[in-house]
Amino acid sequence: MAYYENVGKVAYEGSQSQNPFAFKFYNADEVVMGKKMSEHLKFAMAYWHTLTAEGSDPFGATTAVRPWHSYSGIDLAKARVEAGFEFMDKMGLEYFCFHDIDITPEGSSLKEFFANIDTIVDLIESNMKSSGKKLLWNTANMFTNPRFVHGAASTCNADVYAHAAAQIKKGLEVGKRLGGENYVFWGGREGYMSLLNTDMKLEQDNIARMFHMAVDYAKEIGFDAQFLIEPKPKEPTKHQYDFDAATTISFLQKYDLAKHFKLNLEANHATLAGHTFEHELRVARINGMLGSLDANQGDMLLGWDTDEFPVNVYDATLTLYEVLQNDGLGKGGINFDAKVRRDSFEADDLFLAHIAGMDTYAKGLKVAAKLIEDRAFEKVIEERYSSFSEGIGADVVAGKTTLASLAEYAMNNETPRANKSGRQEHLQSILNQYIYG
Numbered sequence: 001m002a003y004y005e006n007v008g009k010v011a012y013e014g015s016q017s018q019n020p021f022a023f024k025f026y027n028a029d030e031v032v033m034g035k036k037m038s039e040h041l042k043f044a045m046a047y048w049h050t051l052t053a054e055g056s057d058p059f060g061a062t063t064a065v066r067p068w069h070s071y072s073g074i075d076l077a078k079a080r081v082e083a084g085f086e087f088m089d090k091m092g093l094e095y096f097c098f099h100d101i102d103i104t105p106e107g108s109s110l111k112e113f114f115a116n117i118d119t120i121v122d123l124i125e126s127n128m129k130s131s132g133k134k135l136l137w138n139t140a141n142m143f144t145n146p147r148f149v150h151g152a153a154s155t156c157n158a159d160v161y162a163h164a165a166a167q168i169k170k171g172l173e174v175g176k177r178l179g180g181e182n183y184v185f186w187g188g189r190e191g192y193m194s195l196l197n198t199d200m201k202l203e204q205d206n207i208a209r210m211f212h213m214a215v216d217y218a219k220e221i222g223f224d225a226q227f228l229i230e231p232k233p234k235e236p237t238k239h240q241y242d243f244d245a246a247t248t249i250s251f252l253q254k255y256d257l258a259k260h261f262k263l264n265l266e267a268n269h270a271t272l273a274g275h276t277f278e279h280e281l282r283v284a285r286i287n288g289m290l291g292s293l294d295a296n297q298g299d300m301l302l303g304w305d306t307d308e309f310p311v312n313v314y315d316a317t318l319t320l321y322e323v324l325q326n327d328g329l330g331k332g333g334i335n336f337d338a339k340v341r342r343d344s345f346e347a348d349d350l351f352l353a354h355i356a357g358m359d360t361y362a363k364g365l366k367v368a369a370k371l372i373e374d375r376a377f378e379k380v381i382e383e384r385y386s387s388f389s390e391g392i393g394a395d396v397v398a399g400k401t402t403l404a405s406l407a408e409y410a411m412n413n414e415t416p417r418a419n420k421s422g423r424q425e426h427l428q429s430i431l432n433q434y435i436y437g
């Protein structure tokens, strides 16, 4: 049975196409810098936004009209699996991502929850076998249920901590069974609402303990996925511990976890932290920690995680520029952690939104590849720092100088090199030429 009767397989028709259900830029087999677009852009469907979100917001009820609405309970969960695989097939999405509670009802006990998970994972597994679709990552939702009111790994309640551990254990088993390429931790409620009631040191130590136990268990069961942490600065808590890439990396280093983890970076989380997405990618990249992306965008005028589909080619270009400089994302990919707006409530909108996002990233990829092939900015950067590749600068880089030797050099240097313009505006106009030219 088909869930999406209005839409067939979405194909590439080129930039002049007027067909709303066709790609204008995403051409899976087109080769860019020696690799197919589909290999550069390992796009994934986010189960929660595509199959379980219903369009409610704090001011109103659900608006979504979905073809699985006649089902309920475990039958609804099964219908969503079938609908999800049909969607991925029609969209040409090779990967998907999910939280444990996205795929099945929790039931009234952990036992029931895990039994439900097993039932649905059976169905997911058989659909994966017949379709060839792959799991980019799964994760445990440890923020929705009221038990996590004070956090999961950072909770003040040791029984809740144990419950969280049980969910992670099950998540790792599911990830192994489905051949997940990564396993994500987003600390939805790992942070604080008020310092007045918070033991920050114990909370952070306990989070690190939980991560070490997860690393150990994955090893024990032979699950070799890349572990990822997804930083976010605020929302739902006032302050989330994994504030941004730099904070998360220093946490991982402090607790001797850096060798086991990389980062899953999300565009809207970057902007909530007061950073551009490319800043977050750059910080991760230069530290060897760039793992995977949650593709979306925020609204410049709104201060929360709006999780909109990415449609900004300028941002996508700078994103893909970092990804290409990183030589790709390895096991990581590009998960559309993005939801259709509440007023885009028809099932067709799910297709139209993914087409918009995939086209935007495809266009960004092509522009970024051209920038790199032409070494448009690399030449400028090399020239800008050239004083560090010869003479005293080369000595600094080689670690051969001391404050005393530099002071002696400075005092004897009658004609220091003049500074040169940074030419920022000119570089920005070059970027415009590449994007719009």
Ligand code: XLS
Pocket: 099, 139, 184, 186, 230, 232, 266, 294, 305, 337
């Ligand atoms: C929420 C997060 C979440 C993670 C997975 O803001 O982006 O969706 O990606 O738990």
Ligand code: NI
Pocket: 230, 266, 294, 337
């Ligand atoms: Ni996310």
Ligand code: NI
Pocket: 266, 268, 269, 305, 307, 337
């Ligand atoms: Ni988010």
